[in-house]
Amino acid sequence: MYITMKKIQYIFTALLVAAVTAMxxxxxxxxxxxxxxxxxxxxxxxxxxxxYQFDKFLKDNFLDxxxxxxxxxxxxxxxxxxxxLVPATYSNAVDLAVSCKYLWFDAYAALAGxxxxxxxxxxxxxxxxxxxxxxxxxxxxxGLSEGGVKITxxxxxxxxxxxxxxxxxxxxxxxHREFANILRQNRTYPTEFNxxxxxxxxxxxxxxxxxxxxxxxxxxxxxxxxxxxxFAETIACYIVFTDQQWQDMLDFAACGWxxxxxxxxxxxxxxxxxxxxxIKYIPxxxxxxxxxxxxxxxxxxxxxxxxxxGATHTRINVYDxxxxxxxxxxxxxxxxxxxxxxxxxxxxxxxxxALREEVRxxxxxxxxxxxxxxxxxxx
Amino acid sequence: xxxxxxxxxxxxxxxxxxxxTSCLHEMDEVFDEDAVIRMNNAMAEYEDILTSNxxxxxxxxxxxxxxxxxxxxxxxxxxxTVVMSGHNKWIQYIKNKTWTSGFGSEVSMWDVIGDNGLVLxxxxxxxxxxxxxxxxxxxxxxxxxxAGGASTAGKGHEGDYEFNLMKYSGDTIYLTGKKYxxxxxxxxxPQNTDDETYLNQVASYNNTNTGxxxxxxxxxxxxxxxxxxxxxxxxxxxxMQIYPEGADEVMTSEYHNFIITMDGxxxxxxxxxxGNTPDLVYRVQRFVRQADGTALSVEDHQTLITxxxxxxxxxxxxxxxxxxxxxxxxxGLFSTLAAQITAESKKTSTGGDGTSxxxxxxxxxxxxxxxxxxxxxxxxxxxxxxxxxxxATSPGNNQIKMTFxxxxxxxxxxxxMCPSLVTLLDLMGSSTFxxxxxxxxxxVKITMTQSGDxxxxxxxxx
Numbered sequence: 127m128y129i130t131m132k133k134i135q136y137i138f139t140a141l142l143v144a145a146v147t148a149m150x151x152x153x154x155x156x157x158x159x160x161x162x163x164x165x166x167x168x169x170x171x172x173x174x175x176x177x178y179q180f181d182k183f184l185k186d187n188f189l190d191x192x193x194x195x196x197x198x199x200x201x202x203x204x205x206x207x208x209x210x211l212v213p214a215t216y217s218n219a220v221d222l223a224v225s226c227k228y229l230w231f232d233a234y235a236a237l238a239g240x241x242x243x244x245x246x247x248x249x250x251x252x253x254x255x256x257x258x259x260x261x262x263x264x265x266x267x268x269g270l271s272e273g274g275v276k277i278t279x280x281x282x283x284x285x286x287x288x289x290x291x292x293x294x295x296x297x298x299x300x301x302h303r304e305f306a307n308i309l310r311q312n313r314t315y316p317t318e319f320n321x322x323x324x325x326x327x328x329x330x331x332x333x334x335x336x337x338x339x340x341x342x343x344x345x346x347x348x349x350x351x352x353x354x355x356x357f358a359e360t361i362a363c364y365i366v367f368t369d370q371q372w373q374d375m376l377d378f379a380a381c382g383w384x385x386x387x388x389x390x391x392x393x394x395x396x397x398x399x400x401x402x403x404x405i406k407y408i409p410x411x412x413x414x415x416x417x418x419x420x421x422x423x424x425x426x427x428x429x430x431x432x433x434x435x436g437a438t439h440t441r442i443n444v445y446d447x448x449x450x451x452x453x454x455x456x457x458x459x460x461x462x463x464x465x466x467x468x469x470x471x472x473x474x475x476x477x478x479x480a481l482r483e484e485v486r487x488x489x490x491x492x493x494x495x496x497x498x499x500x501x502x503x504x505x
Numbered sequence: 506x507x508x509x510x511x512x513x514x515x516x517x518x519x520x521x522x523x524x525x526t527s528c529l530h531e532m533d534e535v536f537d538e539d540a541v542i543r544m545n546n547a548m549a550e551y552e553d554i555l556t557s558n559x560x561x562x563x564x565x566x567x568x569x570x571x572x573x574x575x576x577x578x579x580x581x582x583x584x585x586t587v588v589m590s591g592h593n594k595w596i597q598y599i600k601n602k603t604w605t606s607g608f609g610s611e612v613s614m615w616d617v618i619g620d621n622g623l624v625l626x627x628x629x630x631x632x633x634x635x636x637x638x639x640x641x642x643x644x645x646x647x648x649x650x651x652a653g654g655a656s657t658a659g660k661g662h663e664g665d666y667e668f669n670l671m672k673y674s675g676d677t678i679y680l681t682g683k684k685y686x687x688x689x690x691x692x693x694x695p696q697n698t699d700d701e702t703y704l705n706q707v708a709s710y711n712n713t714n715t716g717x718x719x720x721x722x723x724x725x726x727x728x729x730x731x732x733x734x735x736x737x738x739x740x741x742x743x744x745m746q747i748y749p750e751g752a753d754e755v756m757t758s759e760y761h762n763f764i765i766t767m768d769g770x771x772x773x774x775x776x777x778x779x780g781n782t783p784d785l786v787y788r789v790q791r792f793v794r795q796a797d798g799t800a801l802s803v804e805d806h807q808t809l810i811t812x813x814x815x816x817x818x819x820x821x822x823x824x825x826x827x828x829x830x831x832x833x834x835x836x837g838l839f840s841t842l843a844a845q846i847t848a849e850s851k852k853t854s855t856g857g858d859g860t861s862x863x864x865x866x867x868x869x870x871x872x873x874x875x876x877x878x879x880x881x882x883x884x885x886x887x888x889x890x891x892x893x894x895x896x897a898t899s900p901g902n903n904q905i906k907m908t909f910x911x912x913x914x915x916x917x918x919x920x921x922m923c924p925s926l927v928t929l930l931d932l933m934g935s936s937t938f939x940x941x942x943x944x945x946x947x948x949v950k951i952t953m954t955q956s957g958d959x960x961x962x963x964x965x966x967x
Contacts, residue, residue, distance in 0.1 A: 176584040177614065199628035201620055202667055207684065210640040210661055215630040216614065255630045259640045259659035283630055 179504040180220055187227050187500075188251075192243050196223055197252045206258065214255040214282035221287035222253060222279065222297065224497035230301050233484045238476050246312055246474075248305070250276040255283040265333060269300035271307040279304075287494040294366055294489065302485075303362035310357060313473045319465045320353040322458050327352055337410060338390040340379035341451060343458025360462045361470075365482045366489070379455030382447040383410075393418065393444045395433060408433075408444065418444050548617045551625070551670055554678070555581040555617070559696020562678070565764050567687045567773050568637040568664030573743020574764025574773060576707050577634060578700040579691070587615040587627065589634045590700035592708045594646075596633045604646050606708050608701050609633035623670040624683060637664030687773065703767070710794070711765045713741040717794060718765075719947040721967045722812055723823060726750070729787050730807035731780040737810065745772075749779065769793040769800050778808075798944025815940035816899040818948050819965065820876060822869035826951065826965035829864045837961035838932055845925035850882055856922055860884040867965060870894070873913065878933070880926065882919060891919040893930060903940045905953065907933055932961070 171181050180198070188194040198219035202211065214222070234243055248271070257266040258280050270278040279300060286292055323343045328335065328350050335347040344350040345367075349359035367375065381392040384407055391407035393415070408414050421430040431444035463478075470478040538546070555562070560581035567574045580588040590610035597607030613631035618624050627634060642658040665682030668689070672679040676693040694703070713720045720741035727735040727747060734750040743765075748758040763772040771791040778787045789808045792800035802808035812818060819826060828834045830843030847862045849855070860882035870877045875894045882889040892913035898906050909930055912920060920926055937956040942948035948967075955961040 174584055176582075176586050199614060199616065199626075201618065201626070201628070202684065210638060210659065210663060212635045212638045212640075212666065213628050213630050219629070255635070256639050256641065 177216070179501050180216070180223070182504050183501045184223060188223075188231075191240060192231070192247050194248060195250050196226075197250060198223065200252065200254055209258040210256075211258060211280075212255040212283070214253040218255075218282045218285050218287070219253050220498065220501050221494060222282055222285060224500050225287065225293065225297070225492075225494070226251065226301060227500070228497055229298050229485060229488050229492065230305065233481065233488055234305075234476075236484055237481050238474065242474070242476075246309060248275055248277045248308055252276065252278040253282045254278060254280045257281045257284075268296065269304045271304040271311070273311070275308070277301075277304045277308065290489070290492060293492075294368075298485075298489070299362050299366050302365050303358045306358035306361040307354075309474065310354065315357050315469045315473075316465055319357055319462060322461050322465075323350075323353070323356065326350070326453070327356070336390055337375075337378040338381070338383040338392075340375050340459070341381055341383055341449065341455040342453050343379070343455045343462070345375060345459060345462075356462070357466065360459070361466050361478070364463055364466065364478065365485050368486075376456055376459065379459055380449070382449030383451070384447045392447050393431065394447060395442050395444055397442075398438075399440070399442055407447075544619045544623075547623055548619055551617045551623060551673070551678075552583075554673055555615075555625075556583045558693065561694040561696050561698055562691045563694050563766075564680075564691045565689055565766065565771065566637070566664070567682075567689055567762065567764070568662040569685070570687070570762060570773065571744055571760070572662065573762055574771070575637075576704060576764065576766065578694065578698065578703060580700075581615060585614055585616065586612050587631075588612050588700070589627070589631045590704060591633050592701075592704035595636050598644060599632060599636060606711065608704055608708075610700055617670070621669065621683060624667050625670050625680065626667045628667075635666055637662040638666045707765060707767050710767075711743075715947075715949065716741070716765065717770060717798075717800070717944075717947060719949050719967075721824075721949050722818070722947070723821070725810060725812045725946060727776075727778065727789075728809045728811060729778060729780050729785075730805060731785050733778075733780040733785070735778055747776075747778075769803075798942070798946045798948075800946060811945050812948055814899075815903050815942055815945070815948055815951050816897075816905055818967075819867065819905065819940065819951055819953075820869075820897055824967055825866055825868040826967055827864050827866045828963050828965050830862070830963065834964045834966075835962065837955075837958070839929075839961055839963040842925045842929045842932070846880070846919075846923045846929065849923040849925055850919060858882075858884070858889075858918075858922065860889055863888070870913075873911075875910070877913070878907075878909075878930075880919065882915065889915045889919075891915040891926070893920075895934070900937055904937055904956070905940055906937045909934045 171178055171185065175181065177199075184196045184198075188196045198214055198216075200211065200213035231243060231247070234247075257268065258270075259266050266281070268280050270276075270280075272278070279297065281296065285297060326342045326344075329352055332339075332347050332351040335350060339347045339350050342350065344356060345360050345363040349356040349363075363375070364372070378392075383390050383392055384394070385391075386407040386409070389407075389409040389411075391410055393408040394405045395408065397403045397406055408418070417433050418431050419434060420428055421432070423429050432441040433444060434440075435442050467478045470476045470481070562579045562581070564577040564579055565574050566577050575591055575593050578588075578590040580590075582588075588610060589612075590608070592606055592608045594604050594606050596609035597603055597605055600607055600609060609632070611631050611633050613627060613634070614629035616626050616628055618626055639661045640659050641661055642656075643661060663685055665684050665687065667683040668680040669683055670678060671681055678691040680689045680691060681687070682689065709715070710717045718725070718740035723738070725737045725740060727737055729735070735747045736750050736754075738746040744760060744762045746758050746760055748754050761772050761774065761776060763770050769792045772789075775788050775790045778789065779785065780787060787805060787808055789802040789804050791803040792808075792810060793803055795801050800810040813821070818824065830840055835843060843862055843865075850857045850860045850862060853859050861884070863881050863883040866879040866881065867876065868879065869875070870879075870892065873892075873894055876897065877892045877894045880891045880893075882891065893909050893916050894911045894913065895907045895909045897908070900906050920930070932955070938953040939956055939959075941952045941954065942950060950967070951965045953963050953965060
């Protein structure tokens with residue numbers, strides 16, 4: 127058989143490649159894996175630990191169900207090291223954990239199912255005892271959501287679980303807002319929302335605002351800081367506000383406001399009812415507005431507001447400040463709620479109003495003593 | 506062809522050798538075990554160290570570089586709890602909004618974790634310990650504290666509650682605050698130590714009036730082995746100003762915080778102090794309280810913290826020393842004569858004016874530019890000072906010899922009214938007296954005892 131030089135070269139090259147490949151494959155024999163370098167049994171709870179009951183509750187209700195790590199023994203590396211922070215007290219951590227389950231996770235689970243929370247719920251909740259106060263601005267932060275997976279709740283040590291109002295305003299509100307933030311970090315919300323109050327956000331000054339901010343279409347002063355916050359705040363306030371709180375906010379939204387000597391006012395009088403005299407504004411403070419006597423008709427409609435002047439035994443008529451800001455605050459808030467409602471339904475398949483009802487029912491039935499038994503009752 | 510075969514063969518050999526050497530991945534083992542296992546073992550080892558023998562430790566805690574150190578007695582239990590006991594003004598403020606030092610003790614959690622090397626963390630809030638780590642504004646004492654106020658909002662004391670475990674040696678654990686990097690130590694305490702008793706005792710050494718350092722003296726001294734003195738000011742505050750004697754105070758002052766301990770005191774950092782010449786440098790940090798109240802360096806056993814000699818303290822132009830001659834404040838002739846003087850001044854029937862001797866004072870009288878013994882007689886809220894000026898010498902160590910020179914204000918009147926007063930002045934002017942004090946570092950009480958007759962003494966209080 128005649129073999130050309132070229133073929134010899136091919137054959138030799140092929141043999142060379144085969145030899146090299148064989149050597150490279152065989153040269154490093156597969157070593158049997160040794161034991162894991164990580165200690166076994168780290169996730170097994172120690173029944174002799176003083177925190178066993180709480181750890182078991184967290185494992186059974188958060189870790190095993192939602193793959194959620196509830197960090198109550200604050201490792202400072204988990205928090206922003208630029209802040210000076212302290213851990214939560216054990217007792218308050220327990221109170222907040224059972225409250226989170228009852229008013230947040232169970233409420234969402236009841237409407238959207240556990241799968242929803244497994245997929246979109248946070249993976250980490252970090253409790254911090256103190257506020258996070260910026261040493262530069264001296265402004266506090268009460269909650270943070272990061273990367274769609276982690277929620278940090280601050281100021282846990284100031285929490286009084288028996289005070290429903292405080293819990294609602296300072297903690298449940300934060301929980302729902304930060305969860306709304308996580309949801310919007312997962313699925314974008316309609317850009318139409320950003321157009322409702324465009325041009326009226328005050329990122330640098332929102333802390334200096336008060337109830338009058340509602341007349342510009344915001345549910346809270348924090349909502350006026352930027353549109354993404356506005357979106358989360360609108361949802362949170364809609365869910366956790368009582369009917370009275372929501373109505374008060376809408377009332378403020380419907381008012382005209384006048385800034386007099388750096389104080390916002392929604393009422394004014396003419397001294398001695400003399401319209402030739404200079405208008406005197408009534409500061410929007412509880413003490414000042416409580417002096418106003420409201421007269422209603424049989425249907426409850428307000429027919430007159432006045433202040434009784436004890437010195438002259440006369441009624442001084444109180445007038446509403448004209449709403450001259452050109453913004454229909456109530457309509458703006460309604461529109462934002464509509465967008466949020468639609469987004470919840472279309473993006474998440476959740477009925478926002480049903481969620482609101484569920485949370486409210488739970489707030490009504492909220493009993494911290496009973497909830498604590500979820501932890502302290504563990505044998 | 507041959508050339509090709511040669512090149513190919515060489516390539517084959519070269520590649521083979523490369524591949525063969527690549528399998529030689531065995532390395533010398535520096536450590537016997539994997540890093541994670543070693544870390545876990547080290548954590549377990551520290552947990553054992555902390556909880557063994559009763560688990561009781563003294564933590565010399567520093568929140569920052571401008572506050573005193575604070576003693577905390579910690580009792581570590583295996584179930585993850587720790588009893589944290591302290592005794593300081595911040596605890597007392599939390600408890601009842603007053604500013605005296607107070608004891609507080611509370612249970613919280615601890616753990617040894619491995620997030621940044623070996624870390625001891627106190628990971629649940631303890632009211633009496635984490636107060637140094639909260640970002641809340643530090644409360645001000647009467648609105649005058651420079652340490653607190655609104656400017657500290659967001660910062661607080663800036664104290665750590667997590668500590669890198671650096672070393673364990675001789676029942677001492679060396680720690681470094683994880684965030685602010687201050688070095689601290691924990692030393693083991695006997696397991697039968699009662700937290701409150703122990704801390705009350707240390708607090709008594711910390712009292713600014715009667716403790717190791719007093720705020721009543723203008724200054725004390727760090728006396729170096731070569732005799733060089735560094736002036737010490739504000740030591741009673743726990744934040745000491747020091748500068749070399751004779752140097753410009755403003756330009757050369759240093760500030761150091763320190764902690765008062767059961768056996769003495771320790772600076773947070775090592776002091777490097779220059780002696781009489783630049784080549785003489787002394788490094789000191791811990792001092793032991795001696796029987797005479799002074800503090801002696803643990804490092805060189807020579808550097809001493811002490812006050813002026815008692816004679817110089819008594820005759821300091823800015824101090825005022827008083828006695829009422831009563832109870833333990835006088836003995837022998839001093840108490841006898843004081844009682845007789847009062848009897849004589851009180852008895853109007855024998856020429857007295859109805860006054861009583863209320864107290865006596867040794868001080869510098871600016872208007873007379875000299876030292877004076879002032880006997881204050883009082884009646885119906887009015888005081889009649891009888892002033893007797895004197896000069897003094899110190900014939901020997903801690904001795905005083907007074908020479909009376911003149912009389913001012915009511916001096917002549919009471920001298921003529923009270924024969925016993927004449928005797929007292931004769932006693933004081935004719936004798937040499939020995940000076941002594943329970944503490945030579947904080948001599949707020951100086952006893953003047955007649956040489957040769959120790960029954961006759963008077964105690965002067967600053």
